[in-house]
Each structure stands twice: as C-alpha cells, then as structure tokens.
Amino acid sequence: xxxxxxxxxxxxxxxxxxxxxxxxxxxxxxxxxxxxxxxxxxxxxxxxxxxxxxxxxxxxxxxxxxxxxxxxxxxxxxxxxxxxxxxxxxxxxxxxxxxxxxxxxxxxxxxxxxxxxxxxxxxxxxxxxxxxxxxxxxxxxxxxxxxxxxxxxxxxxxxxxxxxxxxxxxxxxxxxxxxxxxxxxxxxxxxxxxxxxxxxxxxxxxxxxxxxxxxxxxxxxxxxxxxxxxxxxxxxxxxxxxxxxxxxxxxxxxxxxxxxxxxxxxxxxxxxxxxxxxxxxxxxxxxxxxxxxxxxxxxxxxxxxxxxxxxxxxxxxxxxxxxxxxxxxxxxxxxxxxxxxxxxxxxxxxxxxxxxxxxxxxxxxxxxxxxxxxxxxxxxxxxxxxxxxxxxxxxxxxxxxxxxxxxxxxxxxxxxxxxxxxxxxxxxxxxxxxxxxxxxxxxxxxxxxxxxxxxxxxxxxxxxxxxxxxxxxxxxxxxxxxxxxxxxxxx
Amino acid sequence: xxxxxxxxxxxxxxxxxxxxxxxxxxxxxxxxxxxxxxxxxxxxxxxxxxxxxxxxxxxxxxxxxxxxxxxxxx
Numbered sequence: 001x002x003x004x005x006x007x008x009x010x011x012x013x014x015x016x017x018x019x020x021x022x023x024x025x026x027x028x029x030x031x032x033x034x035x036x037x038x039x040x041x042x043x044x045x046x047x048x049x050x051x052x053x054x055x056x057x058x059x060x061x062x063x064x065x066x067x068x069x070x071x072x073x074x075x076x077x078x079x080x081x082x083x084x085x086x087x088x089x090x091x092x093x094x095x096x097x098x099x100x101x102x103x104x105x106x107x108x109x110x111x112x113x114x115x116x117x118x119x120x121x122x123x124x125x126x127x128x129x130x131x132x133x134x135x136x137x138x139x140x141x142x143x144x145x146x147x148x149x150x151x152x153x154x155x156x157x158x159x160x161x162x163x164x165x166x167x168x169x170x171x172x173x174x175x176x177x178x179x180x181x182x183x184x185x186x187x188x189x190x191x192x193x194x195x196x197x198x199x200x201x202x203x204x205x206x207x208x209x210x211x212x213x214x215x216x217x218x219x220x221x222x223x224x225x226x227x228x229x230x231x232x233x234x235x236x237x238x239x240x241x242x243x244x245x246x247x248x249x250x251x252x253x254x255x256x257x258x259x260x261x262x263x264x265x266x267x268x269x270x271x272x273x274x275x276x277x278x279x280x281x282x283x284x285x286x287x288x289x290x291x292x293x294x295x296x297x298x299x300x301x302x303x304x305x306x307x308x309x310x311x312x313x314x315x316x317x318x319x320x321x322x323x324x325x326x327x328x329x330x331x332x333x334x335x336x337x338x339x340x341x342x343x344x345x346x347x348x349x350x351x352x353x354x355x356x357x358x359x360x361x362x363x364x365x366x367x368x369x370x371x372x373x374x375x376x377x378x379x380x381x382x383x384x385x386x387x388x389x390x391x392x393x394x395x396x397x398x399x400x401x402x403x404x405x406x407x408x409x410x411x412x413x414x415x416x417x418x419x420x421x422x423x424x425x426x427x428x429x430x431x432x433x434x435x436x437x438x439x440x441x442x443x444x445x446x447x448x449x450x451x452x453x454x455x456x457x458x459x460x461x462x463x464x465x466x467x468x469x470x471x472x473x474x475x476x477x478x479x480x481x482x483x484x485x486x487x488x489x490x491x
Numbered sequence: 492x493x494x495x496x497x498x499x500x501x502x503x504x505x506x507x508x509x510x511x512x513x514x515x516x517x518x519x520x521x522x523x524x525x526x527x528x529x530x531x532x533x534x535x536x537x538x539x540x541x542x543x544x545x546x547x548x549x550x551x552x553x554x555x556x557x558x559x560x561x562x563x564x565x
Binding site for chain 2: 023025026067073221251256258396
C-alpha cells in the first residue's frame with residue numbers, strides 16, 4: 001500500500017467507525033476475543049430477558065422450555081450470522097449497504113426500515129422497562145402499598161436517554177469501553193439472582209417445578225420443547241438487522257461466529273432468560289424489580305436492581321449506535337453531525353418516558369412478529385451472497401445510486417427478493433402465530449423459523465437461477481467487466 | 492469548487508470524480524480505494540472463509556442434534 005493510502009486510512013479511521021464508510025481490516029474495533037465477547041453479551045443480555053424467561057417457563061415444563069430456548073439460539077444464530085454478517089465482515093460495510101447486492105439499490109430500504117423499527121422499538125421498550133423498574137423499586141422502598149410515581153418513572157427514563165447520548169456522542173469507542181463494565185455486571189447480577197432464588201429451594205427442585213397446567217401453553221412434552229426452541233429461534237432472528245453493524249467492526253475470522261454466539265446467545269440471552277424462567281416459577285412473579293427486592297431484602301435488593309438498570313445502558317448504547325449508523329442511509333441524516341443524529345433518534349424517547357405502560361403493552365406485542373419479518377430476508381441474504389455469488393461482490397457498486405449499478409435490478413429493486421421476504425413471513429405465520437401461539441401440525445417437530453428459512457432459500461435460489469439465465473440483471477455475470485467500469489459513487 | 496488533482500488518489504481506480512464532489516462522497520471514494528488496496532487485500536478479513544462456514548455449520552448441527560436428542564429422550 002502506498003504511503004498516501006496509509007495516510008488516508010489513518011485519517012478517516014475514526015470517522016468510518018462512526019459512520020457508513022467502509023471500514024478496512026486494519027481499522028476494525030474488535031480485535032480481541034474478550035472485547036468482542038463483552039460487546040456481544042451487551043447485545044444479548046438485557047432486562048427484558050427476564051420477561052422472556054417467564055414465557056419460557058410458561059410453556060408448561062421449565063426444564064424443556066429452557067433447554068429448547070438454548071437449542072433454538074444455538075441452531076439459529078449461526079445461519080443468521082452468515083446471512084447478515086458475511087458481506088459486512090468481508091468489506092466493512094453497513095448492513096443496509098451490504099443488502100443492496102441482494103435486495104437492489106433501492107430495495108435495501110426495506111432492511112433499513114426493519115432495522116430502524118426493530119432497534120428503536122427494542123431500545124424504547126428497554127428505556128420504558130428501566131423507568132418502570134426504577135419506579136417499582138421506589139414504590140416498594142418508599143411507598144409500600146401505594147402506586148408507582150409516574151413522574152419518577154419519566155425522570156429515570158429521560159436520565160437514561162441523556163446517559164446514552166453522552167456515551168455515544170463521541171462515536172463507538174465509548175460503547176466498547178462501557179460494555180467492558182456493563183456486560184460482566186449483567187452476568188454477575190444474573191448469577192447473584194440465581195443464588196438468591198436457589199437459597200431456599202434447590203436448583204434441581206426449581207428445574208422440575210412447572211407452572212400450573214391450566215396456565216401452561218401446552219401439555220405435550222414435544223410441543224413444550226418446540227415452543228422453547230421457537231422462542232430461542234425467534235430471539236436469534238432479531239439479530240439479523242443488528243449483526244452486520246457488529247460484523248463490520250470485527251477483525252479476525254475466528255471471532256465472527258463463536259464469540260458472538262456465546263456472548264449474545266448462550267451467555268447473554270440464554271443464561272439471563274434461564275434465570276428469569278427459574279425466578280418466575282420460584283416467586284410466581286414476572287417483574288424483576290419486585291421479586292429481587294422480595295427475595296434479597298430492601299437493602300441488597302435495591303443495590304441489585306439499580307446495578308441491573310444501569311447495566312441496561314450497555315444494551316441501549318449498542319442499539320442506538322447501530323440505528324445511528326443505519327439511518328445515515330438517508331442523505332438528510334448523512335449530512336448531520338454524529339451527536340445530532342443520536343439526539344434525533346433519542347428524541348421520541350421523551351414521549352416514551354411519559355407513556356411507558358402504553359409502549360410496553362403495544363410495542364412488545366408488535367415486536368413478537370420479528371421472527372416472521374426476518375426469516376425470509378435472512379434466507380435471501382444467505383442465498384444471494386454465499387450460494388449465488390460465491391462471496392464475490394463489487395463493493396463500489398453498493399454505493400452507485402443510478403442504473404449504472406450492478407445491483408439495480410428492476411428500477412433499483414430486486415422484486416424476486418421482496419417476494420421471497422413476503423413468502424418467508426407468510427410461511428412463518430402458517431407454522432406459528434406468535435400472538436395467539438397457535439401452531440401448525442408440523443410445529444412440534446420442526447418449529448417455524450427453520451422451515452421458513454429453508455423454504456425461502458430453495459424458492460429464492462430457484463427463482464434467481466432463472467433470472468440469471470434469462471437476463472443480465474443483478475451483476476451475477478460479467479463481474480470482471482463490471483469491476484473495471486468507471487462509476488460515480490455517493491453516500 | 493474542488494481541484495480534482497488535489498484528491499491524492501494514487502494508482503488505477505474505477506471511480507468517476509470531478510471538482511463538484513462533496514466531502515462525504517470524497518471520503519467514500521478514499522475508503523473504497525483503501526478497501527481495494529494491496530494492504531487490505533492481504534488482510535485477514537479478505538482471506539478464505541472456510542473456517543467461518545465450518546464453525547457456523549458446527550453450531551447449527553450441534554443445535555439440531557441436541558433437539559433430536561432431547562426430543563427422543565422425553
């Protein structure tokens with residue numbers, strides 16, 4: 001590499017990490033196993049996992065629910081990482097730019113839309129839950145028997161928003177620094193909570209304690225296991241819009257799958273959800289702030305809840321960073337200063353702070369459909385890059401905004417891919433309705449996420465083979481010529 | 492107006508650049524040139540990905556095998 005190119009790399013490395021510019025290998029943030037594991041734990045471990053834990057126990061068998069949940073994470077996360085992270089890892093590009101090769105120059109707006117509603121949806125749910133948990137703690141300590149002080153809930157929620165802005169305004173470096181502390185804190189707290197709920201009742205006894213049959217989702221053990229697997233798989237599918245943003249900051253090949261799967265999956269989501277499941281059968285309560293104080297007493301309980309709430313900052317910072325990078329796909333945001341972008345994204349949180357009940361009730365329901373949304377899109381991304389293109393794309397063409405782009409397809413959209421995304425969602429919902437929990441006949445053996453993912457892969461592969469044979473659309477043929485073609489690029 | 496000769500992009504590249512290019516887009520061109528540089532081509536991120544795919548496949552197969560194992564044992 002020439003000296004001038006080295007200078008260029010050094011000069012823009014800081015900016016690339018905070019924006020949409022491709023990140024060269026030498027400028028990657030995550031070079032060590034430990035740092036990446038911490039960041040992955042922060043992405044997977046959040047206090048809403050304790051609520052998911054209650055759902056896992058509610059399948060009817062606590063042990064089968066927990067085992068199924070962990071199995072669902074294991075078998076689903078790895079294909080999702082390949083689908084959503086490979087282009088971003090190889091070329092350092094943002095996931096929305098990466099998706100242009102499969103969805104089309106304009107079609108990738110679909111992924112942008114999904115990323116924004118998912119990251120911001122989950123982030124605001126977490127802000128609301130943090131505020132409510134703090135309010136519950138204040139009520140238990142200072143106003144027992146009374147109601148929750150909504151002004152206090154709003155104050156804590158807004159304070160969380162301010163802390164997120166302060167942490168992120170200088171770019172992602174603070175994210176890495178913060179997760180170095182919050183991730184171990186989340187795990188230590190989960191371990192302490194596990195100790196507290198097993199002080200009087202042994203772990204083995206809790207493992208075999210189930211919710212009453214009348215309130216269980218199922219009584220058939222295979223169906224109970226399948227529900228657990230599907231909850232884990234559904235959680236894994238929500239990583240699809242996030243993971244590219246993390247993958248573009250990873251340097252070593254050996255770190256792309258295992259530390260992320262261990263951190264975000266088994267340790268972050270798996271362990272904390274398992275603790276939530278055991279706690280819900282031990283205490284009969286699904287509200288962590290309530291059962292922690294009941295179990296640990298006012299003093300220690302308060303300390304644990306406060307640390308738990310502060311630890312949510314690591315997850316929030318990760319979510320808003322990924323949303324901040326993605327939103328720069330819109331030129332209006334690309335021209336803004338990074339700290340202003342973050343402030344704009346945080347702004348709706350002020351409304352959230354005053355309407356936490358409404359947000360948790362409505363947004364959580366809607367987010368249950370994440371699995372249906374991402375099965376098809378993951379299949380398209382996986383098939384297009386790994387099977388159809390054999391990992392060869394033209395990074396420059398991801399940034400060509402005209403019909404000169406190799407990825408222009410039909411008017412900037414790959415309608416075949418869009419059709420398969422819709423097919424994936426329809427297929428998922430035919431196997432499993434996440435709101436009513438109604439299931440199809442094969443659900444107890446196959447679940448919903450994996451059959452929908454594989455069906456979408458087969459349909460997309462076959463349909464695109466026909467497209468490639470019949471047309472020159474999509475830059476699948478003549479890549480050597482396309483690579484030398486002079487193009488105008490832009491953000 | 493920007494003088495294109497001051498862009499300091501050495502060697503062959505496939506980008507159309509003129510004096511009207513904005514700072515953001517110029518940064519993008521520089522990033523893409525850096526991405527295609529010889530140094531980055533030999534970086535670990537551009538090496539064959541067989542180990543990544545094997546690692547992912549191993550986790551997937553382990554998950555499916557565990558599901559079958561637990562399913563048959565209940």
